[in-house]
Amino acid sequence: MPRPKQWPHSQGGERVGLVCRACGCQDFRVVYVKHRPGGIVIRRRECRHCGRRVLTREVQV
Numbered sequence: 001m002p003r004p005k006q007w008p009h010s011q012g013g014e015r016v017g018l019v020c021r022a023c024g025c026q027d028f029r030v031v032y033v034k035h036r037p038g039g040i041v042i043r044r045r046e047c048r049h050c051g052r053r054v055l056t057r058e059v060q061v
């Protein structure tokens with residue numbers, strides 16, 4: 001499964017280490033959640049500070 005390149009503030013976990021690459025904060029709100037077949041959850045998050053949107057893909061087991 002392809003992974004995005006390592007983020008500088010990553011702490012080893014994609015969920016916990018989600019950091020806005022524009023302003024560096026970790027304060028996101030979820031805009032929407034989309035479920036895909038195979039237990040994949042797509043979440044679009046928006047930075048509360050600068051409004052940058054980040055798409056995360058998680059696999060639920």
Ligand SMILES: [Zn+2]
Nearest residue numbers: 020023047050
């Ligand atoms: Zn930001």
